[in-house]
Amino acid sequence: MTTEPKEESKLKRLEPFAEREIMRCMRCGFCRPLCPTWGFSEWDTGSPRGRMMLVRGMLQGDLEPSEYIADRLYLCTTCGYCEWRCPAGTKTVDIIEAARADLADLGLGRKSHHYIEERIREENNPLGEAKEERTSWASKELPQKGDLMYFVGCMASYREQGTAKATLNLIETVNPEGGYSVIGDELCCGSVLLRTGHREVAKALAEKNAELIKKSGAKIITTSCAGCYRTIRKDYELLGIDLNGVEILHFPELLNRWIDEGKLKPKNGEKIVVTYHDPCHLGRHMKVYDEPREVLKKLGVEVREIPLRNRETSACCGAGGGVRAEYKDSALEAATERLKQAEETGAKILVTPCPFCTFNLREAAAKNNIDMKVYDLVELVAKICT
């Protein structure tokens, strides 16, 4: 066994993990039972421990990068449960993303992710929708300058437009005089590209979005999407993007602030019982657990926690990390499992502050006739307050 990177290594992005990081995984397996993909995998490579072994094998020259390894590594939703659970502190998500970047360079990326990259190059969104239609959900012309910028994101712009409308509705309710912007030229934040190993294009998107943000004069950026939030708040800095100290808030964080300031109040006293799903990119990745719950509770909503699988131990909806694009059945299987966990609460409504989680969970509920209505948290708040 050797740890010497091979000459002219094919694994440039993984190499920095070779000496120490990959060795942290001592195969204790703590990460395995609750990994969303382990639930429907046959072999150990369907678990984080197995994936770390594959990476170690490649770095040590014991395994050659292969289609099979790529398949196993791309099945991961990058939900981050394993990273949170790992007592040794293995940076599993960073390692998976670095491995994917190297595999993509070697021509072992997933086809659907290449299509996504192409669509983003052409239409600025991964869904292949026309860029001119990005704000078609809005019934009026949107302001392009203001202290507060609403970064809508691709899912809310095209697939979960209820989220975009509800967010705007709430922003207008609190800011009747204006002072906010929604940029029609907004581009994909780059999240899906970063998660799937297409880093160069992601960086270009980040740079362009940074220009738009600066041009809008925003002092605060808010987004209703957990993926956009993680990307703009965490990844842009890692990519060396300077946003001039602008404050970045997930929309429920802003809602919580507005409620505390008395700017937002419930309009009716209807008793609503919900259960709450933590989006991985908001919870484990960014440690935002309390604010969305606080918002609901302050508005009189009863929040029933999913037993033993909430906050840090929340199960992934299955869609993230490029999984829904490439392995839709797996994404829906994970979502179905999550909905079954949610059913244990007795609540008939599940809310989550992420349009991508909403989209995937809603489809799984419909497909499996699960009696659970799935809403973006923002939609519910708009219903209560406007």
Add this chain to the structure above:
Amino acid sequence: MKYNPVTPKIISELENIVGLKNVITRPEELYVYSRDSTIFEHSPDVVVIPKTAEQVSEILKLANREKIPVVPRGAGTSASGSPIPIMGGIVLDMSRNDKILEIDSHNLTVEVESGVVCDLLNEELAKHGFFFPPDPASSPACTIAGMVANNSAGNMAMKYGTTRDHVLWLEVVLPTGEIIQTGSTTIKSVSQFDLTRLMVGSEGQLGVITKVGLKLTPLPEHHATAFFIFKTVEDAAKAAVRVRSTMTTIPCMLEFLNETTTRAAFDYAGLEYPVGYTIILDFDGAKDTAEADLEAGFKLCEKENPIYKEKAKDAAHRTQLLTARKAALPALARLRPTTCMEDCTVQITKLPQAAKAIEEIPARLGAEDFMDLGNFGHIGDGNMHPTFCFDERIEEQRDVFFKGMDILYEDIILPLGGSVTGEHGIGLIRAKYIDREHGDASVKIMRGIKKLFDPNMILNPGKGKGG
């Protein structure tokens, strides 16, 4: 013993038994199945997922006929090299059979498939007011059949016993293919030589466990927990001895972390306290009783002058402490690239002497520059896990580690009348010490038992008590 290779014809027969999708020979998968949590590795020729005892039986008949090694594997969390297929052959991944078949709250029993994860079983049992007390640190991942095969014990063994004490019956497939049920579904039965107890701790050498019947234990009403940090290892060990030999109540847990382990595990669990040698003391039962017992234990530990002492503030604080304790081994992986955990037991009165001698191993090896020594474990029953932290990729360090093992077992534990494994098993790494611990006659009997069950020596060969 000479074994035959796994040919394409054998693969084809395996596929006929379990179906195409449950057989794999991809090098990437074989690589992953080549290891457990030790530094040893050897690739199998094929990995198979059998779904029923009948399938296991057919596989073993085939392997027995063709003289091919078979290694059963649970979650692969072993710290003894037990699931590593050192002779190649077939690995049976039993972890995908993970159904809890029946919780019988009237007869206080539960029936499970082999691959049920310990913590997930306890989550389910808690809904009915019960638990399965053996609580190894690997409980977030390890399987019940793996626990049975190793007679796992963990944090509460002092009070509740080891896995052996909770197994009523087993469904086992013998190496020759017969499917037997050991024991009885009744609480008491002496109508058979105790095959159940023979199977428990047999490290996959006598049969493949496919189903397990366990006793249920009611969840205690309350836990009262405290922890103490001592300046020296001897003070910590003396406190443990004082609690065990003075009190008439048996603690639920009496756990130990040495200074190195305390630093790593507290860091993981977000505990900010002075670093030293830690003792965690826990009593369970009715609330008043448990709290009174803790108070008594607290006063006894105070006599050894801890530098810090505190009762757990609430359930969350207790969970944090136990999380730190349970994560001790993987948390040590924060220190060096490799962690090799050992397993030894001594009588509790010999703990201070043993624990101090263990702390001195890196100095004896002249290895302080590149080796840390974690030590932690169930000090209340004399069971410790010295853990060598080094870099397995450097040959000199590997050699020093093996010398360290010899010092641990041959110079410290065996001269004190201890045992070379309390709960992890002999596996691959401790076989060389069992002659000295048990003597030739005992070892001969164990090998005879192995031969009786497994005439062709196909099951998990080359290790364990009978290998």
